[in-house]
Amino acid sequence: MLFATFLLGASAITCPKDEVEVDGACYPETCVFDGTVCNNKGKCEDNACVCDFRYLLSDKGCYPTECVDTLSHLCSDHGTCVYDDQWKIYTCDCEEGFMGFGSSCVHPNCMKDDAVCSYYGECADDENGVPHCVCPYVTEGEYCERCSDVAVATADDRCVDPTCMTEQPDGTSLECNGHGYCFVPNVDDDHTWMCICDFGTFPMNSGLSCVSLMCISDTAKEEICSNHGVCLNDKCACDDDYTGDRCEYKKKDCGVDEEFVEGDCVAKTCISSDRDHNSPVCTGHGKCDDGVCQCDKGFTRVGTNDCVPESCINDGRLCPNGYCSIRGTSGQCVCNDGYYGFGGVCYPESCITKKFTHNPPLLCRDRGECDFDMGICKCDWLYGGIDCGDCGVHSKLLHGECVPDSCLSSVSPEPVMCRGHGNCFEDSYLGVHFCSCEQNYVSIDTDTCIHKNCMTQRPGGDDFGTECSGNGYCDNNAGACVCDPDFSGKHCEEKKCPSGQKYVYGEGCVSTRCITKYSDGQETVCGGLGDCVDGKCVCRGTSIPYAGACVSQACLNGNPDGPVCDGKGECVNGVCRGGK
Template sequence: MHTEALVQSILVPLFLILLTTVEDTLLQSVSQVGGVCKFSSESSLRRCRTPDGKICSGRGKCDCGVCICEATDPGKFYGPRCDCHDWVCSTYNGTTCNDRGYCDCGMCECDEGWFGDACQFQEECNLPSKKSKALCKNPEGVVCSNRGTCHCGSCMCNNKDNRGLVTGRFCECDDSECLDEDTGEVCGGHGQCYCGNCYCAPGWHGDKCEFQCDISPWESKRRCKAPDGKICSNRGTCVCGECNCHDVDPSGDWGDIHGDTCECDERTCHQTYDRYTDSYCTGHGQCNCGTCDCKEGWAGKKCEHPLSCSLSLESSMKKCQGTSNLPCFGRGQCQCGQCACYPPGDSRVTGKNCECDDRQCENISGEICGGYGYCSCGHCICEDGWFGKLCQFPRSCDLSEVQSKELCETSDGVMCSGKGSCHCGQCICRPQDWWVSGEYCECDDRECDKHDGLICTGNGLCNCGNCECWDGWMGNACEIWVGAEY
């Protein structure tokens, strides 16, 4: 059965393409006599015009009532009016129709036994009800985020308006954020919405795919490529060959990130804990494209070292470094061999080299050691009967081994994503792979943003590849202080 479905998924699209080619050829041969078009210019264009008035959807030329579509990569536009493209059928995991069907002009034709707009639902289910429900729980433990129903371990999201605006594995996404304010169309009709973000068709750009470029996507990327090879230095969005740099300054003033390819990041010149004072280069230098040019009498990466200090810059940094690769463990400022921990007045960051950070004992909700232990220099000391980095695992268990393992399996039947062990229905991710996290060890915390060499700048927790900042901090890497003045 699987082989037959595979053959069908290959042959049917080929047949459709061949049929379209033959159809276009026949139409063109009928419309032309002796190489001369028998249609008037107006009649020819009318046959090529889409309902919104565009000729060949703006993606091809009209030749005697037949659209000759422009070739674009990846894939190509096709159809009688160049209005079909298979990117519409792409899914979150990068497949087309979840590899359970084929795409026909933006609609998934599913293999036998599967259904859904992306062939994501199985018609017959062999999963026990409890396991199915467990697979539908979001990270907060809510089934389908209370915005859908659970079917065989997959969420069927509620969409009363039939527009499909509630999406995501756990119905956690609100795709109404993708609606164009003027037209009301999703991504302006020129893109696909994934969890509130528009991914535009080739040739279209902008947050809602509202801009069309007169240059190819490859030329656009070439112009936006920074010297390090990254598009807009990974600090901006490329629109028609120009970089729109992410402005991390919430005041709306001139941003810290600028340059033709966003190559200048002046955040590296800041004392990160004191965002709104004149802290560029500690007030002792000028920031030029992310590098401090120090005034006379000062030295260091941020001009923090006075040359009047009896210690050399190297000796000062060595005294502040301790056992870390960063001075003051990245949690303070080194001043002539002594660490001033920040934020000032926060008793949770202590130690000669700011080596103790008791914020590391807190979970996302601010609870210390899960309520089952106490914090000692950034490490949880658990009460009897509890263990784990945050004392989150009970040693006793009232589940059978079978019940426990059922709760630890991912939707594709892999125990803890193959990256951990199962204890009482909870996954314990491999401690040697510090970056592995998540309910099913499915997350890679190396994807969390860094600043000054620290994940989440040390001012938040990395939660499944995204920084969850503590109070008073914001930014992709929790690098911006917006709390009270010191």
């Protein structure tokens, strides 16, 4: 028994005045509806319900927005809020004799042309309980459909209080000066009107007129066009002796080389070429001194009349491929479309290969120069493509690098640099590339390095002549000749010839009767001074036949019968060798 009494005492709550108990807690009466806090669809804050999303506060608590009318009544107090399963929305289920109209339940006596009391009045019961339209003083009629004698009809057929009409210079009147609409802020006092002004306008005349901010010279004094003009079409139309955006300057007579600017005569050479600034004199960041702009600190002069931020100058030009955005005493380059800005420079997006956080972007893969104005890469001669990512017409891709054609050998299906035994060297002075060969390899062209063992020494010389006598190719790694069919020898210098013939380097198979052999083993055809025809030497020029060969007269010392070189040597290529 004592235990039950204790529970009963613990549950009793006494709330302060103007509060009621709900679920063991006290709440302001203004937040409690039908024994719940805000119909369980909101929270009580500062003695009022703050409804959940898609709910509005009505005179009966928080209800779906579809059921709360403009006067915060639930279905105009003539219906209940129900959920429509078919359309998945809330709607008003109106009492008999009332019809649904948006979030309201309206009696037909108040409806005309799909409007409740022509949007002006309210539907209310008269003393006999019959619904009818209660009209504001600016309208009259059964449905408030006409303007009353004290109201003014606007161009869009609205009825407004005359206090909202502003007289124009031409004698006509416009609602809120043509820049807003007339509104009753207090429904309990429909004789108190004010203008709701459009954006960019300012309320004047105690809120009964709206004037463009472009015409307001002093908002505190409600001064229009400096009291020296009228506002027409959002611009000041100044009196004859005044000028300026707000008629703030009295006109002066200026010289031929001067222009009236901001209330003073200024040399035309100080008037900025770009007047889209706070002041056209020296771009608003300097003073005119003897016809030349003296720029403020941090600004530099371009020409005689423009002062621009030093931070906007790049390579002596003002924001190439962009424009200078000036804020206060500083400025920065804003790049045109298709350009990327970094460090005050506008880089063409078409030239950028890679961007970095703290460094300028990489242009043209570092393989050429970017034409900033044209936005194209001008590639080094080795490279090509839009961003120099390809090899040029005079180079080929080899192991990921572009190699000049002048350093590429073509002995295999794929190009090989310097036949695999050299590096491509650039002579920057001559502007050419050629192979620099490894040790024991010799260059026989700009693109070829051949092992010394494969080279045939030219007759009578110490320099190297032909690769494998021209009758094979060099296995460069092995350093040995691989001869063509029918050829053999270390340098492929020997060939199988018909009977009675022998192979002579550079001549082919020749009759043995025409071959001259020297003491060093060298062999020539007709002593190198004739041609073998039908097994006989036919001498050329002044050479004469001697012992089956052709000998120069110098080797015979004027004696056609010999001996050659006085018997003390041999005639090689028309010259005695070994004595005379």
